[in-house]
Amino acid sequence: MPFLNRLALSGLRNIDTASLLPVPGFNVIFGDNGSGKTTLLEAIHLLGLGRSFRSHLQKPLIGYEHSEAVVFAELASGVTVGLQRPLRGPQTIKLAGKPAEGLAQLSRTLPLQLIHADTFQLLEGSPSERRQLLDWGVFHVEHSFLGFWRRARQALDQRNALLRSEASAGEIEPWSRELAIAATEVDASRGRYLTRLRRLIDEQLALVGTPGGQELRIDYQRGWDEDADLAVLLMGQLERDRRYGFTTVGPHKADLRFLIRGQAAADVLSRGQLKLLICAVKVAQARLLIEEQNERCLFLVDDLPAELDAGHRSKVCQLLASLGAQVFMSCIEQEQLLIQAQRQADNRGLPLALFHVKHGKIVPL
Numbered sequence: 001m002p003f004l005n006r007l008a009l010s011g012l013r014n015i016d017t018a019s020l021l022p023v024p025g026f027n028v029i030f031g032d033n034g035s036g037k038t039t040l041l042e043a044i045h046l047l048g049l050g051r052s053f054r055s056h057l058q059k060p061l062i063g064y065e066h067s068e069a070v071v072f073a074e075l076a077s078g079v080t081v082g083l084q085r086p087l088r089g090p091q092t093i094k095l096a097g098k099p100a101e102g103l104a105q106l107s108r109t110l111p112l113q114l115i116h117a118d119t120f121q122l123l124e125g126s127p128s129e130r131r132q133l134l135d136w137g138v139f140h141v142e143h144s145f146l147g148f149w150r151r152a153r154q155a156l157d158q159r160n161a162l163l164r165s166e167a168s169a170g171e172i173e174p175w176s177r178e179l180a181i182a183a184t185e186v187d188a189s190r191g192r193y194l195t196r197l198r199r200l201i202d203e204q205l206a207l208v209g210t211p212g213g214q215e216l217r218i219d220y221q222r223g224w225d226e227d228a229d230l231a232v233l234l235m236g237q238l239e240r241d242r243r244y245g246f247t248t249v250g251p252h253k254a255d256l257r258f259l260i261r262g263q264a265a266a267d268v269l270s271r272g273q274l275k276l277l278i279c280a281v282k283v284a285q286a287r288l289l290i291e292e293q294n295e296r297c298l299f300l301v302d303d304l305p306a307e308l309d310a311g312h313r314s315k316v317c318q319l320l321a322s323l324g325a326q327v328f329m330s331c332i333e334q335e336q337l338l339i340q341a342q343r344q345a346d347n348r349g350l351p352l353a354l355f356h357v358k359h360g361k362i363v364p365l
C-alpha cells in the first residue's frame, strides 16, 4: 500500500531541509502564502511522477543556494523512493535503492492523484488534460494498455514526420496501419474503463449530491468517427493530413465530455461545483483502483479551500475520507479546513495530523 511513512527533502525551492512523519490518513498542511505548502506537495509529486506539476524546467525547483534538490520517502511496505535533481544533468530516481526502470514503474509504486486550485480548468481546458485523466486510470487497471499506447504514440510520431517530409503514400501506409492497430486497442481499453468508472462516479455523486443538482452524463469521443475503420480513414485523409502536417484523427484526439442537461459542465457549473465534480471523478478512479487492483493511491490536494464554501469543503473531505487513502491537503489558515477534515476523518476512523509550514520549515503540531 503506498502510504508514506516518512518523507525527507532538501534543496527544494524555499525548503532547505525538512523531514516529516505523515499519518496514513489526513495530513493537513497550513501556512502563509509563500511558506512552502505547495512545495511540499510538489516533492511528493516528484516522487510519484518524476516531474513537478508547476514547472517543466529543472532549475526553478532547486533552492537558490543549492546545487541539487533531493526528495526521499519510505513507504509503509518498506520500499524506499528517492529522487535527486541536480542543477545540471539528468535527475536520478531510485526505488528500493536501485535505479528506477522508468516512470511507469514509479507511478505503479506510488499512484498519485492531484487536485489543485486550478483543477476546474480540467473541464474548461484542452482535451489533452481529460485524456491524461482517463489514461491515468486505464494505465493503472489495464496493464496491457501502456504497450499499445506507446505503439500508437510511436506510429503517430513516425506518420507525422513522414507527412511533413512529403514522403510517398507507400512509405506512410505501414505507419497508418500500425497506428490503427494500436489505436483500436487503446480505444477499447478506454471504453471498457469508462463503463466501469461511470458507476463509481455515480456512487460518489450519490454520496455528496451531484453539483448543480442535475444529472451528469459523460460522453467519450474516441478521436475518429464511431462507425469508421481508422486504417481506411487514415488512407482517405492522407492529402488533408499532409496539408496540416499532422495526423488529424486518431486516439490522440480522444476526449471526455462532461454534460449537464446536454450542455458542457464547464459552461453551466460554478467553480466550486466544478471542483467538487472533479474530486468525485478522481475519487471514483481511486476507488476503481482499489476494487480492481487492491491498490490505493495517494491524494495531493493543494489549497483545498480555494473556491469552496464550508459545505463543499466538507463534501470534498467526505469523499476523500470514504476512500481511506492517505491525503496531503493544504490550506492557508487551519480554521479553513481543520474542523471539516477532523469530522470526516473521525467518521471513518482515520488518523489526522497537522503540520505548520513557516518560511520553509515544517513543524508537526
Ligand SMILES: Nc1ncnc2c1ncn2[C@@H]1O[C@H](COP(=O)(O)OP(=O)(O)OP(=O)(O)O)[C@@H](O)[C@H]1O
Residues within 6 Å of the ligand: 012, 013, 014, 015, 031, 032, 033, 034, 035, 036, 037, 038, 039, 040, 059, 060, 061, 062, 063, 064, 065, 332
Ligand atoms: N528556486 C527557489 N529557491 C528558493 N526559493 C524559491 C524558489 N522557487 C520558489 N521559491 C520561493 O519558495 C516559496 C515556495 O512557496 P510555495 O509555492 O510552496 O508556497 P505556498 O505555501 O504554497 O504559498 P501559497 O499559499 O501562496 O500557495 C515562495 O516563497 C517562493 O518565492
Ligand SMILES: [Mg+2]
Residues within 6 Å of the ligand: 037, 038, 039, 302, 303
Ligand atoms: Mg501554494
